[in-house]
Amino acid sequence: MSNYSVETKCIQSGYTPKNGEPRVLPIYQSTTYKYDSADHLGDLFDLKADGHMYSRISNPTLSCVEDKISDLEGGIGAVLTTSGQAANLLAILNITSAGQNFVSLSSIYGGTINLFAVTLKRMGIEVRFATPEMSDEEVDALFDENTRLVFGETIANPALNVLDIERYANIAHNHGVPLLVDNTFATPILCRPIEFGADIVIHSTTKYMDGHATVVGGVVVDSGKFDWSNGKFPELTEPDESYHGVVYTKQFGKNAYITKLRVQLVRDLGVAPSAMNAFLLNLGLETLHVRMERHCENALKVAKFLEENDKISWVNYPKLESSSDFGLAEKYLPKGACGVVSFGIKGGREAAVKFMDSLKLAAIVVHVADARTSVLHPASTTHRQLTDEQLIDAGISADLVRMSVGIENIDDILDDIKQALSEVK
Numbered sequence: 001m002s003n004y005s006v007e008t009k010c011i012q013s014g015y016t017p018k019n020g021e022p023r024v025l026p027i028y029q030s031t032t033y034k035y036d037s038a039d040h041l042g043d044l045f046d047l048k049a050d051g052h053m054y055s056r057i058s059n060p061t062l063s064c065v066e067d068k069i070s071d072l073e074g075g076i077g078a079v080l081t082t083s084g085q086a087a088n089l090l091a092i093l094n095i096t097s098a099g100q101n102f103v104s105l106s107s108i109y110g111g112t113i114n115l116f117a118v119t120l121k122r123m124g125i126e127v128r129f130a131t132p133e134m135s136d137e138e139v140d141a142l143f144d145e146n147t148r149l150v151f152g153e154t155i156a157n158p159a160l161n162v163l164d165i166e167r168y169a170n171i172a173h174n175h176g177v178p179l180l181v182d183n184t185f186a187t188p189i190l191c192r193p194i195e196f197g198a199d200i201v202i203h204s205t206t207k208y209m210d211g212h213a214t215v216v217g218g219v220v221v222d223s224g225k226f227d228w229s230n231g232k233f234p235e236l237t238e239p240d241e242s243y244h245g246v247v248y249t250k251q252f253g254k255n256a257y258i259t260k261l262r263v264q265l266v267r268d269l270g271v272a273p274s275a276m277n278a279f280l281l282n283l284g285l286e287t288l289h290v291r292m293e294r295h296c297e298n299a300l301k302v303a304k305f306l307e308e309n310d311k312i313s314w315v316n317y318p319k320l321e322s323s324s325d326f327g328l329a330e331k332y333l334p335k336g337a338c339g340v341v342s343f344g345i346k347g348g349r350e351a352a353v354k355f356m357d358s359l360k361l362a363a364i365v366v367h368v369a370d371a372r373t374s375v376l377h378p379a380s381t382t383h384r385q386l387t388d389e390q391l392i393d394a395g396i397s398a399d400l401v402r403m404s405v406g407i408e409n410i411d412d413i414l415d416d417i418k419q420a421l422s423e424v425k
């Protein structure tokens, strides 16, 4: 499908039925696969033949959805996981072991900060946070010979900083390590990080990709472009004992990283989603391009409305000319900057709570990026585990309200905001 536009790929990629087969991607609700010979199964176990052996490792329904997402991102392969958290965990564990470290931008999702700073730390893997303000020299100074990768989010959740993908790809590549980009908020409709030098792309598919708030999931996509044979990645260039000494770079070439992530980490850690969930995710993907267009259009109108309102102290949306990331948004997000807008209400935390409680159409939920307009106060919810210092580094103030603008009629959304603001004295 590589010659089609991204909009066509949303609908057509991944599954192409043959004569007389179901038009819609079937749900292969089977843990198990049948073989004509024991030899063939032996070859599958030795990774010498292609095919499914057990649904903890791969499944035909999942494969189609993986192929679609990989195609959307311009990758060479993808692996679905049970959540975005699992996807980020596996993407890092695939090339990082105890005693090693990695560099991450500090303005990222709160759950990812916990994963990096607490859980990975307990596993002996150290995260070194780079703030977006740091100069190249200051970021360079975070690296040593045990640094394995650089991590950032295209549009940070919820600070909405836009990642200068080319800049961090250059920094990472100068140190001989890959750039991993969490592209959850942008989706491949608004930005394809591989085109700007990212090596691995990760998503929480729970957000816009599903788009209807029905399925928690994640995906890791491999660009196939990083050269793993520079001596820094022995797990890919030296024999894997768990497969009788297979050497991933030798046997799988540019698919080394994504193959190892599936056959070793998904196998051992058990984070394969169900066929039913992959099917639901695929339904979401079929309308992703149409929904993203409306999310972006509505969010920009909400952001402009809030900017003009005297009860609002500040508004952050990368497509506002007042945004410090406007230039980056023009470069990396020409079609729009997703549906998420953050802002502060005069009167701080108390006013924010009054505003949220007064909304009628927009609901208070611990979710973003689905079809319905919703609001959240990160400092008291998703990011409440963070220290004050981590909150500031993550770009979150105590008065920050995060609104996920949905795809309802824009006049209804604005009317709801107006009446809720009128309740704030």
Ligand SMILES: *Cc1c(COP(=O)(O)O)cnc(C)c1O
Residues within 6 Å of the ligand: 083, 084, 085, 086, 109, 111, 112, 153, 157, 182, 184, 185, 203, 204, 205, 206, 207, 216, 217, 218
């Ligand atoms: C939600 C989110 C995650 C975590 O994904 P889950 O599917 O909730 O596990 C990771 N990164 C970003 C940017 C997110 O918004």
